Amino acid sequence: MLHYADSMAGLPADDVLVARLRSGDEDAFALLLDGWSGGMLRLARSFVSTEASAAEVVQETWLAVIEGIDGYEGRSSLKTWVYRILTNTAKRRGIREHKVVPMSSVDDSGPTVDPSRFRPAGDPFAGHWWQFPPSWPTPEQGLMSSEVRAYLAEALAGLPERQRLVVVLRDVEGRPYDEVCELLGITAANQRVLLHRARAFLRGKLEEYYLEEGS
């Protein structure tokens, strides 16, 4: 499946791209570099401790792509292959920097919405909203303003690492869920818990933002 960002960027199909890279087509390399590095930086940033370190991870990844493109067998999409190199590089460096993200256990538990927003036991409508979540303004042309997006990017940085990695890969980068399981070495169930907690947290942040804006 082609992610929307790639179809927008007008990248050629994988086999065309790979053939062009192998034949030393510099334009094809630049196209990939400019199309994917931004997302790769953001992902790398979730593994390592500084922007500079993230940029080095991305650089190291591209160097590995240059050296290794002849060995790409097309068993996964080119982007999956590149992201796998990136994730492995970032994990190695994260460990060196003692910033290890343990992915094996789900320690995130408890409700994702404040329980006081629901009617308590004993109430005839126990477990139902006291008040519906406040409505949000309808964004123009379906796009949120750049201010909202900047706010969201900041909120993303406040997430626990494991949740951030999952939501960045799934929602920001649009990677399919089986690839995310493979890249992070987690189960589908674990991934959905982390994704749910991350989205619920970010939804809450947007709610705060709109409440503030409306007051």
Added chain:
Amino acid sequence: MSLDCRDFVEQVTLFLDGALAPEAEQDMIDHLALCDGCERYLDQMRQTARALEDLPADALPGDTRSTLIDTFRSRRA
């Protein structure tokens, strides 16, 4: 309703991923038909996920970019 709002909000991601068992999915649909609050919550979770697609990405530092292009040229051309 067999499902209350407090349960509904915890199953939204499974529901959007199509990962619920058929009966649990039907419970969600039945609840949605009766509850405007949860319909709004679901829509806001969807909007949140969609807003994340539009986040601006940083660019690679200019010197890193040119180093990589140079390396590509010398290794592959």
